[in-house]
Amino acid sequence: MTRPNTDASDLLLDMRGLTLGVATPDGILPVVQDLSLSLSTGETLGIVGESGCGKSLTSLAIMGLLEGTPVRVLAGEIFFRGRDLLRLSPRERRAIMGNEMSMIFQEPMTSLNPVYRIGDQIIEAIREHRPMSRRAARDRALELLTMVRIPDPAGRIDSFPHQLSGGQRQRVMIAMALAGSPRLLIADEPTTALDVTVQAQILKLIVELQKDTGMGVMLISHDLGVIAETCDRIAVMYRGRVVETAGARELFQDMRHPYTRGLLDSIPEADEDVDRLSAIPGRVPTLDETITGCAFHPRCARAGAGCDSDQPALTAFAPTHFARCHYPLEPDA
Amino acid sequence: MTDAAPLLQVRDLKTHFTFRAPSTGVLPGPKRVLKAVDGVSFDLAEGEVLGIVGESGCGKSTVGRTLTKLEPATSGEALFRGRDILGLSAGAFRPLRREIQMIFQDPFASLNPRLTIEQTLAEPVRIHGLARTREEVRARISDTLVKVGLDPKVMTRYPHEFSGGQRQRIGIARVMIVEPRLVIADEAVSALDVSIQAQVLNLIKDLQRDSGISMLFISHDLGVVRHISDRVAVMYLGRIVETAPKAAIFEKPAHPYTRLLLASIPRIRPGRQPVVDLGEPASAASPPSGCAFHPRCPLATDICRSTRPDPVDLGNGRSSACHHAGQLLGEAA
Amino acid sequence: MTAILTMGRIFRGRWLATAGLCWLILVALAAIFAPLVAPYDPLEFDPLVRLSPPSQEHLFGTDHFGRDSFSRSLYGARMAIVIGFGSVVVALVAGGLAGMISAYFTRLGHVIMRIVDVLMAFPALLLALVLMTLLERSVVNTVIVIGIVYATTTARILFGMTLKLKGEVFVDAATCSGAGHASILFRHILPNLVSPLLVQASFIFAFAQLQAAALDFLGLGLPPEVPSWGNMLSESRIYVTRASWLLLFPGALIILSVFSMNLVGDALRDSIDPRFRNDIKGV
Numbered sequence: 001m002t003r004p005n006t007d008a009s010d011l012l013l014d015m016r017g018l019t020l021g022v023a024t025p026d027g028i029l030p031v032v033q034d035l036s037l038s039l040s041t042g043e044t045l046g047i048v049g050e051s052g053c054g055k056s057l058t059s060l061a062i063m064g065l066l067e068g069t070p071v072r073v074l075a076g077e078i079f080f081r082g083r084d085l086l087r088l089s090p091r092e093r094r095a096i097m098g099n100e101m102s103m104i105f106q107e108p109m110t111s112l113n114p115v116y117r118i119g120d121q122i123i124e125a126i127r128e129h130r131p132m133s134r135r136a137a138r139d140r141a142l143e144l145l146t147m148v149r150i151p152d153p154a155g156r157i158d159s160f161p162h163q164l165s166g167g168q169r170q171r172v173m174i175a176m177a178l179a180g181s182p183r184l185l186i187a188d189e190p191t192t193a194l195d196v197t198v199q200a201q202i203l204k205l206i207v208e209l210q211k212d213t214g215m216g217v218m219l220i221s222h223d224l225g226v227i228a229e230t231c232d233r234i235a236v237m238y239r240g241r242v243v244e245t246a247g248a249r250e251l252f253q254d255m256r257h258p259y260t261r262g263l264l265d266s267i268p269e270a271d272e273d274v275d276r277l278s279a280i281p282g283r284v285p286t287l288d289e290t291i292t293g294c295a296f297h298p299r300c301a302r303a304g305a306g307c308d309s310d311q312p313a314l315t316a317f318a319p320t321h322f323a324r325c326h327y328p329l330e331p332d333a
Numbered sequence: 334m335t336d337a338a339p340l341l342q343v344r345d346l347k348t349h350f351t352f353r354a355p356s357t358g359v360l361p362g363p364k365r366v367l368k369a370v371d372g373v374s375f376d377l378a379e380g381e382v383l384g385i386v387g388e389s390g391c392g393k394s395t396v397g398r399t400l401t402k403l404e405p406a407t408s409g410e411a412l413f414r415g416r417d418i419l420g421l422s423a424g425a426f427r428p429l430r431r432e433i434q435m436i437f438q439d440p441f442a443s444l445n446p447r448l449t450i451e452q453t454l455a456e457p458v459r460i461h462g463l464a465r466t467r468e469e470v471r472a473r474i475s476d477t478l479v480k481v482g483l484d485p486k487v488m489t490r491y492p493h494e495f496s497g498g499q500r501q502r503i504g505i506a507r508v509m510i511v512e513p514r515l516v517i518a519d520e521a522v523s524a525l526d527v528s529i530q531a532q533v534l535n536l537i538k539d540l541q542r543d544s545g546i547s548m549l550f551i552s553h554d555l556g557v558v559r560h561i562s563d564r565v566a567v568m569y570l571g572r573i574v575e576t577a578p579k580a581a582i583f584e585k586p587a588h589p590y591t592r593l594l595l596a597s598i599p600r601i602r603p604g605r606q607p608v609v610d611l612g613e614p615a616s617a618a619s620p621p622s623g624c625a626f627h628p629r630c631p632l633a634t635d636i637c638r639s640t641r642p643d644p645v646d647l648g649n650g651r652s653s654a655c656h657h658a659g660q661l662l663g664e665a666a
Numbered sequence: 667m668t669a670i671l672t673m674g675r676i677f678r679g680r681w682l683a684t685a686g687l688c689w690l691i692l693v694a695l696a697a698i699f700a701p702l703v704a705p706y707d708p709l710e711f712d713p714l715v716r717l718s719p720p721s722q723e724h725l726f727g728t729d730h731f732g733r734d735s736f737s738r739s740l741y742g743a744r745m746a747i748v749i750g751f752g753s754v755v756v757a758l759v760a761g762g763l764a765g766m767i768s769a770y771f772t773r774l775g776h777v778i779m780r781i782v783d784v785l786m787a788f789p790a791l792l793l794a795l796v797l798m799t800l801l802e803r804s805v806v807n808t809v810i811v812i813g814i815v816y817a818t819t820t821a822r823i824l825f826g827m828t829l830k831l832k833g834e835v836f837v838d839a840a841t842c843s844g845a846g847h848a849s850i851l852f853r854h855i856l857p858n859l860v861s862p863l864l865v866q867a868s869f870i871f872a873f874a875q876l877q878a879a880a881l882d883f884l885g886l887g888l889p890p891e892v893p894s895w896g897n898m899l900s901e902s903r904i905y906v907t908r909a910s911w912l913l914l915f916p917g918a919l920i921i922l923s924v925f926s927m928n929l930v931g932d933a934l935r936d937s938i939d940p941r942f943r944n945d946i947k948g949v
Contacts, residue, residue, distance in 0.1 A: 050528060050529075051526050165613045168613070195388035195613075195614070196553065196555070196594060197388065197593055197594060198613055199597065199599070200597035200598075203599065222526070223599065225598065225600060226599045228599065228600065228602075229599040229600060230599075252601065262528060263527060264601065265531075266527045266528045266530065266531035267527055267531075267556060267601070268531070268554075268561075269559075270555040270556045271602075273559065273560075274560070277531040277534055277560065278531070279528060279532040279534075279535055280528035280531070280532075283498055283499065283529060284498075284526050284528065284529065286496070299528075398838075403842070427844050428844075430842060430843065430844040434842060435838075435839070437838065438835075439835055442835040442836060443838075444836055444839075446836075447858055448853075448854075456840065456843055456849075456853075457843035460843060460844040461844060504839070
């Protein structure tokens with residue numbers, strides 16, 4: 001497989017052939033297959049897909065958070081700044097996590113401990129990685145709360161999580177994630193639990209922080225709109241595989257995979273009236289179904305010979321545009 | 334819209350919840366009132382779809398639950414075919430339940446896991462005496478399942494054997510099987526994957542058109558509301574702030590909150606610059622004085638802080654509860 | 667067939683619980699076939715062999731009337747099962763109804779649950795003792811008293827679960843379909859309580875044994891002539907230095923049976939607790 005030539009010094013994250021499986025009584029079922037993606041410094045990569053496509057598991061595998069789940073890494077490598085995370089000792093991994101690499105989750109209420117003041121939780125996160133006095137850490141916590149645009153940080157630092165609104169809690173989570181000045185921020189559905197007006201604020205914050213700090217951001221969402229508005233590059237996942245990946249503009253101007261097209265056409269948009277949505281027929285496959293060939297073929301209008309038997313390879317349509325389809329869409333006239 | 338009397342007329346509907354504030358000492362805390370719905374009025378014509386849109390906590394779901402008498406109304410009237418339903422006893426309302434039905438959000442929670450699909454669907458048929466013999470009941474269930482796009486053979490199975498989209502179809506079958514006149518859909522597609530959401534939306538739209546039922550479509554998703562509604566009402570903190578035919582409301586919002594909502598939606602196609610404010614909805618337990626939106630409103634003036642605006646008829650079926658509605662419309666024109 | 671498959675799923679990889687289940691099956695068989703298996707009449711006196719130690723003729727020895735302990739133990743298994751099932755039925759029906767109705771009709775529930783709270787303030791044995799002193803010693807009364815004692819905890823548990831189920835969307839959906847209170851309680855809520863009720867039943871079954879044995883031992887349970895493990899213990903306590911086997915065998919039977927029931931109860935509970943379910947669709 002050919003991949004774009006990226007300046008090695010800029011390459012932050014490079015996943016090669018990552019394959020994850022879940023252990024069930026009926027054996028090991030693959031949940032992510034042969035996933036290869038990379039992310040450079042200062043870049044925002046969006047991963048979009050429906051439930052069960054493996055997008056969240058991928059992020060958990062990067063963060064080393066699969067322990068305690070029935071999911072295992074079966075094959076592949078995850079290079080973070082040249083080191084394979086999967087070959088590091090737990091201690092070496094912990095040194096990276098929360099420091100050079102951190103993560104924010106969907107549900108800001110359950111991610112914060114309800115019995116501690118938010119300031120103490122941020123201070124804890126800071127001192128976890130950098131030995132410093134409580135006073136210095138508190139100053140740094142205030143600085144972080146200011147960075148994430150919490151109104152009146154000095155007044156808010158001693159609040160308990162339940163005293164904050166959902167959006168402010170997510171800001172606190174982002175502040176904690178920034179405590180170690182990470183080079184990579186993974187955001188897994190960071191705005192899914194939030195209202196649309198608050199979502200807009202949080203997305204804007206993430207984009208601004210990314211510009212200010214130059215970190216790489218991996219944004220995972222089921223919402224194509226969120227991804228389109230925030231990301232430089234987009235990977236569309238279906239049933240454990242990347243089916244299409246391209247620059248954001250490139251993808252929407254020239255999509256090649258029928259699933260990407262179907263996903264886009266399924267969304268009722270607030271800017272236009274359509275009489276009927278062109279829905280993708282069938283249903284999102286569950287993990288225990290075995291589908292040979294291309295996993296999308298049972299729902300695909302373009303499916304033809306070979307689709308039900310041969311897994312299509314990731315084919316290049318442009319230097320940075322790849323899709324996995326035997327009968328790709330023609331470029332729009 | 335027809336000129337005949339509306340099917341449903343809601344006048345100054347209020348649903349308040351009393352709860353105890355957290356205790357500060359030994360004695361129980363003071364009683365507080367949460368004004369979830371605080372003076373909502375609207376008409377719904379025969380065969381019309383009215384979308385109710387707003388963020389979490391705005392009271393949109395409570396409107397639906399009050400109209401189906403799942404929550405008791407505090408005051409106000411809801412005239413269904415000219416007859417007030419809010420004052421009816423549970424027994425007197427039961428025959429009307431056939432005509433007023435509800436589709437719920439969560440397809441996993443809304444079906445009793447211990448009943449087969451046949452048992453679930455037979456219940457309303459039996460209660461309302463729509464079929465006499467077992468064969469008649471079964472025939473009716475078969476017909477309805479076909480109507481919602483399911484194989485009648487599935488009726489012997491249990492809910493856990495179905496995917497989210499299929500379960501929502503079953504939920505819709507439970508509603509359609511009694512041939513209602515008014516359907517209240519509360520976030521009916523919000524829990525579904527995008528590709529499945531489009532299928533279910535198409536189904537709801539087809540069923541609504543074919544049977545000419547009136548529908549109250551409650552959702553937080555503006556794209557979905559635009560797709561399905563004839564007219565849209567926007568709610569903020571327990572009140573309707575703007576009502577208009579859908580084209581008008583999406584093209585020329587006459588309330589600053591509607592404008593903020595529309596600007597906040599993440600767009601797939603680049604174009605609009607998102608407008609972002611820093612505020613979040615206040616709690617309905619302690620709403621701001623005057624216009625509830627004034628702390629977040631760029632147009633707020635002294636009158637907004639002191640006087641609550643009432644909905645003003647702006648002609649062409651639209652009304653807005655904003656002191657500056659005229660200015661907004663003038664700007665857009 | 668499906669029942670066997672379900673059992674297989676519940677007990678797979680749990681050898682201790684499986685052993686417990688086997689023991690309980692053995693006890694049940696002993697109870698059913700007691701008249702066929704028992705070498706002697708459990709009530710027959712034989713003064714010639716008073717207090718004889720375990721031997722070929724008398725496997726578990728004999729008591730101070732010369733009655734065969736082994737035969738009495740077999741008939742004791744009958745009593746154990748009657749007491750167990752009886753108490754379970756009383757506790758689940760009374761407690762279950764009280765709990766469900768209290769949770770569903772909140773105002774009435776306030777009154778019922780306060781009565782339950784008062785009853786729960788007494789230690790279980792004390793409550794049973796007080797009730798038994800008011801009643802005649804008989805099998806039926808023992809069952810009723812033990813049932814009432816465990817009805818309180820059952821009511822508490824079902825109160826909480828019904829309250830939660832009452833808030834489920836499918837209950838709202840049933841209301842919107844026009845279902846009445848009885849239909850919602852018994853058609854929609856009750857079937858969802860079957861699994862926790864089953865678990866509760868297995869624990870009540872076990873505790874009822876202990877409770878009945880204790881009542882027998884204190885002379886307030888079953889009539890003294892009834893062969894039950896508790897009565898056997900009670901009668902033999904004065905001979906403990908001379909005839910320890912009289913204490914050993916019924917004591918061991920009670921402990922083994924209660925332990926087995928608890929193991930089976932644990933296995934049942936784990937199998938319905940979603941935290942122990944291996945749900946691959948959730949990941």
